[in-house]
Amino acid sequence: MNEDQKISNELSIAAQWLKDNHNVAIATVISTWGSSPRPVGSQLVVNDQRLFEGSVSGGCVETAVIEEAMDVMNSGEPRILEYGVSNDQAWEVGLACGGQIQVYVEPLTVG
Amino acid sequence: MKTSVLHKLIDANADKRAVALVTNLDDNTQVLIYRQALTDRNQLELAVTDAFRRDRSQVVEIDGRRQFIQVYNSPLxxxxxxxxxxxxxxxxxxxxxxxxxxxxxxxxxxxxxxxxxxxxxxxxxxxxxxxxxxxxxxxxxxxxxxxxxxxxxxxxxxxxxxxxxxxxxxxxxxxxxxxxxxxxxxxxxxxxxxxxxxxxxxxxxxxxxxxxxxxxxxxxxxxxxxxxx
Incomplete structure (x- = not known):
């Protein structure tokens, strides 16, 4: 079977990273307004080597989310990120499509 | 997310069981709710039932608390x-x-x-x-x-x-x-x-x-x- 096409592909990869003793954070789109490239529930997992799998936008804000995820891994505190179009920043960390998204970033903690 | 929750999500997917992860966005606590165990006994369960039916994850506000319901439906x-x-x-x-x-x-x-x-x-x-x-x-x-x-x-x-x-x-x-x-x-x-x-x-x-x-x-x-x- 083509295991890597399953819904929880990202979570399986997170589990594998955990097994390999990496720190892991999970980013999930929790709400969207207007046009947005990925629906609510879309996930991105990141490890402490900045390797990532999945997506929360069409590539627009992933880089920024990965940096926030590194902070979350270190602090252990979940946070909510918001992205929209912010003219000057649009190329950096905005959504070119004109939408807005909220992303919940949480660490994977032993327990 | 706790590692035990992660493994339960992966197991549910392997067993083709539908499950929802509910995150309280105010205090970051999380609970898993399996579709087959739903009894619609409170507002949260009703919201989870609705999310399953529409196959749509969503934030709901219950008793002034924001909760994110992430739907992990059984595989297509x-x-x-x-x-x-x-x-x-x-x-x-x-x-x-x-x-x-x-x-x-x-x-x-x-x-x-x-x-x-x-x-x-x-x-x-x-x-x-x-x-x-x-x-x-x-x-x-x-x-x-x-x-x-x-x-x-x-x-x-x-x-x-x-x-x-x-x-x-x-x-x-x-x-x-x-x-x-x-x-x-x-x-x-x-x-x-x-x-x-x-x-x-x-x-x-x-x-x-x-x-x-x-x-x-x-x-x-x-x-x-x-x-x-």
């Missing part, structure tokens, strides 16, 4: 009857679209691991196979054999279930003759109308891969837009 499945030429691109495209694909054909010369190495293979008779595999509202059934004695038992089994999509390969004429036989077998016209035939969106597809595109497109339309078309 595609049952293909007939290990014929078109099955190959259909399997690949189905898998790319996230379907757990099973290929059913009692003719072992057709449904062999040499011809189809990367899919669940089943050599049982189609109606028996489909019943054993358990058809549900997250499943699509496509028949490709052109052989009534293989296609039609599969179609009847599919019609007796709540699969979200049923499609049958074959010309309009083939389908008219098929409908006559299904009526004779006691299937009502309303039931027969659930069958998409000729299968696929009308995009002038010619090659097996193009036909697979039209089938996957129609499947997607039915899944995402219901019976709007």
């Amino acid at each position: 499945r595609l049952m293909i009857v007939g290990a014929v030429h078109i099955a190959r691109p259909l399997i690949e495209m189905g898998q790319s679209c996230g379907y757990d694909v099973t290929l059913i054909d009692p003719r072992q010369a057709f449904a062999s691991t040499t011809r189809f190495p990367a899919v669940n293979l089943c050599n049982e008779w189609p109606d028996k196979a489909l019943k054993n595999l358990g058809l549900d509202a997250r499943t699509a059934v496509v028949t490709l054999t052109h052989d009534p004695k293989l296609d039609e038992p599969a179609l009847i089994a599919a019609l007796e279930s709540d699969v979200f999509y049923i499609g049958a390969l074959g010309s309009r004429r083939t389908h008219r003759e098929r409908c006559d036989r299904l009526v004779e077998a006691g299937i009502t016209v309303d039931q027969i109308n659930r069958i998409h035939a000729p299968i696929g969106l009308d995009i002038g597809a010619q090659s097996p891969a193009e036909i697979a595109v039209s089938v996957i497109a129609e499947l997607t339309q039915t899944l995402r837009q219901g019976s709007l078309q």
